[in-house]
Amino acid sequence: MTITVPGKAIALVSGGLDSAVSAAVAKSQGFILHALTVRYGQRHSIELNSAKNVCDSIGVSEHHIFNLDLRCFGGSALTDDYDVPKGSKPSSESIPVTYVPARNTIFLSLALAWADSLGARDIFIGVSSVDYSGYPDCRPEFISSFEKTANLGTRAVNDKKKFKIHTPVLSLTKAETVKLGLSLGVDFGLTWSCYDPTDDGLPCGSCESCQLRAKGFLGADVLDPLLLRL
Amino acid sequence: MTITVPGKAIALVSGGLDSAVSAAVAKSQGFILHALTVRYGQRHSIELNSAKNVCDSIGVSEHHIFNLDLRCFGGSALTDDYDVPKGSKPSSESIPVTYVPARNTIFLSLALAWADSLGARDIFIGVSSVDYSGYPDCRPEFISSFEKTANLGTRAVNDKKKFKIHTPVLSLTKAETVKLGLSLGVDFGLTWSCYDPTDDGLPCGSCESCQLRAKGFLGADVLDPLLLRL
Numbered sequence: 084m085t086i087t088v089p090g091k092a093i094a095l096v097s098g099g100l101d102s103a104v105s106a107a108v109a110k111s112q113g114f115i116l117h118a119l120t121v122r123y124g125q126r127h128s129i130e131l132n133s134a135k136n137v138c139d140s141i142g143v144s145e146h147h148i149f150n151l152d153l154r155c156f157g158g159s160a161l162t163d164d165y166d167v168p169k170g171s172k173p174s175s176e177s178i179p180v181t182y183v184p185a186r187n188t189i190f191l192s193l194a195l196a197w198a199d200s201l202g203a204r205d206i207f208i209g210v211s212s213v214d215y216s217g218y219p220d221c222r223p224e225f226i227s228s229f230e231k232t233a234n235l236g237t238r239a240v241n242d243k244k245k246f247k248i249h250t251p252v253l254s255l256t257k258a259e260t261v262k263l264g265l266s267l268g269v270d271f272g273l274t275w276s277c278y279d280p281t282d283d284g285l286p287c288g289s290c291e292s293c294q295l296r297a298k299g300f301l302g303a304d305v306l307d308p309l310l311l312r313l
Numbered sequence: 314m315t316i317t318v319p320g321k322a323i324a325l326v327s328g329g330l331d332s333a334v335s336a337a338v339a340k341s342q343g344f345i346l347h348a349l350t351v352r353y354g355q356r357h358s359i360e361l362n363s364a365k366n367v368c369d370s371i372g373v374s375e376h377h378i379f380n381l382d383l384r385c386f387g388g389s390a391l392t393d394d395y396d397v398p399k400g401s402k403p404s405s406e407s408i409p410v411t412y413v414p415a416r417n418t419i420f421l422s423l424a425l426a427w428a429d430s431l432g433a434r435d436i437f438i439g440v441s442s443v444d445y446s447g448y449p450d451c452r453p454e455f456i457s458s459f460e461k462t463a464n465l466g467t468r469a470v471n472d473k474k475k476f477k478i479h480t481p482v483l484s485l486t487k488a489e490t491v492k493l494g495l496s497l498g499v500d501f502g503l504t505w506s507c508y509d510p511t512d513d514g515l516p517c518g519s520c521e522s523c524q525l526r527a528k529g530f531l532g533a534d535v536l537d538p539l540l541l542r543l
Contacts, residue, residue: 147385149385150380150382151381152380153426155377155379156423156426156427156430157430158426158429158430158431159430177471178468178470178471182468183426184425184426184427184429184430184467184468185422185423185425185426185429185463185466185467186426187466188422188425188426188462188463188466188467189419189422189423189426192415192418192419192422193386193415193419195414195415195418196383196386196388196413196414196415196416196418196419197386197414199388199414199415200386200387200388200389200414201388219465219466219467219468219470219471220465220466220467222465224465225462225465225466228458228461228462228465228466229462229466231458231461231462232418232455232458232459232461232462233415233418235449235450235452235454235455235458236415236417236418236449236450236455236458236459237414237415237418237449237450238408238412238414238449240408240449241407241408241449
């Protein structure tokens with residue numbers, strides 16, 4: 084009988100709900116976690132603090148906040164000075180203005196660099212293509228293609244063990260993600276989803292990300308601990 | 314008859330010989346160039362200055378130097394404190410210590426972000442898999458896979474025009490690259506190749522990159538104008 088002991092893994096942790104659950108899944112599988120958060124010029128920094136708290140709570144070996152200013156490239160309501168839409172229904176039919184060009188390609192590339200340097204071959208990312216905003220870089224075909232690219236462009240070329248991009252919440256509804264997180268002890272009160280918090284640091288409640296989060300807790304039939312805490 | 318007018322393109326310009334020729338090819342094809350250089354924690358900064366001079370000389374619409382500190386991930390003689398090998402013959406059989414983990418995946422991702430934001434679909438990168446250092450992310454199979462990934466993870470998903478990663482020197486010997494550059498008027502005196510310059514800012518002459526450069530000028534039967542200038 085061969086027993087495989089999980090080694091080091093990189094977990095991309097944004098401070099949001101999906102990445103917290105994905106990191107918790109990695110932890111539950113026995114991986115030693117190296118967590119990566121990217122400060123990419125988000126309009127607010129609450130989520131960076133949430134990322135830190137999530138990492139502390141889950142228990143990671145190391146948490147690195149990487150600075151990378153994507154504002155110079157423009158092209159997104161999340162990094163530029165144009166309005167985050169409110170009240171509109173999240174739809175997967177078109178790419179919304181909150182899409183940040185090539186964000187997950189960049190984040191996965193950075194995770195890949197760290198992993199290749201550590202000799203790790205497992206990367207966890209909290210993308211979801213069910214209750215999501217229609218970002219092209221959250222879909223399974225993108226993830227699968229990135230994984231192939233990763234195995235062609237790194238030391239994995241000469242290595243028997245290949246890169247695997249783990250996406251534990253990819254095909255879960257937001258409610259299923261909430262339930263999975265609760266079963267793993269994720270403290271959702273530490274997570275943050277809102278794209279456009281109020282001046283007092285409260286979630287706006289009406290951006291697409293707030294709406295998806297609310298749908299998740301409603302569907303899971305539990306109260307959102309973040310709202311209870313505020 | 315349909316005439317296609319080339320639009321904007323991103324050119325990755327490192328300050329080296331291959332990327333200068335690739336950018337010159339893009340320019341000769343009529344593209345409006347947006348040049349991207351990455352300050353990633355190289356041990357020396359001479360090549361950043363060379364990148365600037367190359368861009369000025371070729372004539373780009375915009376040159377952006379992007380800060381991204383890959384030193385925190387470690388794993389390369391180009392960003393860490395361990396020695397750049399000297400005098401050894403460049404070989405494509407193993408991955409040398411000067412390999413920077415996932416560097417081209419990251420650089421292409423950044424170029425992709427900028428391109429997607431500009432609505433450009435053409436990216437030029439000066440990788441070569443003939444006279445090269447054996448980096449896995451310089452091979453055609455990697456580039457082709459990245460191109461597929463790019464078209465799955467960006468606004469190109471909904472666009473008739475897809476991303477193309479142009480690699481004009483991919484299958485050229487270093488001598489052929491030098492000849493192509495000369496035919497396009499590239500001033501190689503402005504380019505820089507050495508991984509480990511002397512304290513006086515001169516090329517060491519013996520690192521793998523200096524050796525490949527020397528082989529190129531020797532094969533093209535011309536003197537290296539950089540050496541004449543020094």
